[in-house]
Amino acid sequence: MAKDTCIKIAVSAKGNRPDSLVEPNFGEAEYYLIFDAETKGYQAFPHPAKGEPEAGIKAVELLKEQGAKVIVTGNLGPNAFQAIAAAGMECRIGAGGTVQEAIDAYFQGKLSKGTYPGGGICPGSDR
Structure with missing residues (x-):
């Protein structure tokens, strides 16, 4: 099944451009880039709580608020x-390389669902 082409995808990044490298640790990103699959545009948001307790949770809240x-x-x-x-x-x-390469890998189905400690599976469709 094809990936939805009308969604917004957030990528953890070391910089604020599509050619920035992916930050491998979600909660430690300098920026989060949101790719709009419909318009093909990007928006960059600085990490709202880098270095603070629960930085990853606060980042998820920001990204959800941004759609x-x-x-x-x-x-x-x-x-x-x-x-x-x-x-x-x-x-x-499992994303690496640049933000644009990570977006491409997502649409090509090359990234995996993560697993929760204790055996749960990261949410998402099986597309």
Whole structure:
């Protein structure tokens, strides 16, 4: 089944451009770039709580407020996993390279669902 082309996808990043590298640790990103699959445009948002307790949870809240439906990153901690599940968002892990390469990998089905500690699966469709 084809990926939805009218969604917003958030990627954890080291910089604020599509050619920035993916930040492999979701909660430690400098920025989150949201790709709008309909317009093909990007918006960059600085991490709202970098270095603070529950930084990943606060990042999930920001991304949901901005309309992201999918989170793409290298890896997620258990608190971020739980926040994503509670927000009803999809997530994919294993992203690397640039933000644009991570978006391409998502649409090509090359990223995997993460697993929660204790065996749960990161939320998202099986598309």
